[in-house]
Amino acid sequence: MQIATWNINSLTVRLPQVLDWLAAHPVDALCLQELKLTDDKFPHAALEEAGYHAAVFGQKTYNGVAILSRFPLSEVVKNIPGFEDEQARVIAATLATPTGPLRLVNTYFVNGQEPGSEKFAYKLRWLQALHDWLRSELAAHPRLALLGDFNVAPEDRDSYDPEGLRGSIHHTPEERAHFQALLDLGLSDAFRLFEQADKSFSWWDYRMLGFQKNRGLRIDHILVSEALRGQVTACSVDRAPRKNKQPSDHAPVVATLG
DNA sequence: ATGACGGTGTGGCACCGA
Numbered sequence: 678m679q680i681a682t683w684n685i686n687s688l689t690v691r692l693p694q695v696l697d698w699l700a701a702h703p704v705d706a707l708c709l710q711e712l713k714l715t716d717d718k719f720p721h722a723a724l725e726e727a728g729y730h731a732a733v734f735g736q737k738t739y740n741g742v743a744i745l746s747r748f749p750l751s752e753v754v755k756n757i758p759g760f761e762d763e764q765a766r767v768i769a770a771t772l773a774t775p776t777g778p779l780r781l782v783n784t785y786f787v788n789g790q791e792p793g794s795e796k797f798a799y800k801l802r803w804l805q806a807l808h809d810w811l812r813s814e815l816a817a818h819p820r821l822a823l824l825g826d827f828n829v830a831p832e833d834r835d836s837y838d839p840e841g842l843r844g845s846i847h848h849t850p851e852e853r854a855h856f857q858a859l860l861d862l863g864l865s866d867a868f869r870l871f872e873q874a875d876k877s878f879s880w881w882d883y884r885m886l887g888f889q890k891n892r893g894l895r896i897d898h899i900l901v902s903e904a905l906r907g908q909v910t911a912c913s914v915d916r917a918p919r920k921n922k923q924p925s926d927h928a929p930v931v932a933t934l935g
Numbered sequence: 936a937t938g939a940c941g942g943t944g945t946g947g948c949a950c951c952g953a
Contacts, residue, residue, distance in 0.1 A: 687942055687943080689942090689943095690941090711942095711952085713942070737944090738942085738943050738950095738951090739943085739951075788951085788952060788953060789953090790952085790953085826953095880953070882953070883939085883941055883952095884939035884940045884941090885938090885939055886939095887939095887940090894953075923941090926940085926941080926952085926953080
């Protein structure tokens, strides 16, 4: 069983790459962020042909998230219950897997732009709301994974320039404290359950040859609940799609559950 | 301090991302 997350920065542009990647990596579920399209434009037919059900929460121009799954999906929730939000950033669903129900929470965390800004305040409010809701989600669904583009580099080793970027967006103590609060709910960072190469990142700036110079951040994550933790046998970033023509600026992250 | 690159919407650029 494999689950994955990938910010594809426009599904309109990247659908062929998503289909190619799924053909080469037939994961059981793929969480997509930054669809940048409305529900009516979602390519259900092409993905069904590839063998995937889809739960979709689209938005024009910005944001938009979807869960693709080889197993039937149920109990779909869009955005954080009780948290008023005009932006489509969260979709959760339960997968009917042969080994029992698996709850996936697919999230596109707020960027935050700059500490002190209104957008940063929104990010912190959103993070608090996500945390509070996840507590009840975990109670209701012990087998749960939180996947997505977190827009947080949890530790210094998750940044190409931790000193130069100290205190800047994705690196602030407030964002990192919120990430830790998610771990404190009983979630584990699947990537860090295993030995990894130094300077392992999941996002690289399009500008200034960011990927070629490996000037990146690890901001795309798969967090697993206590009930799942022991079943995770691998987790890695697939850098290959970042070498495509017209790539997303993010690479997929894949976790294998035994 | 700024812009660099890419997607979108829509208008001949501005805005946003990270």
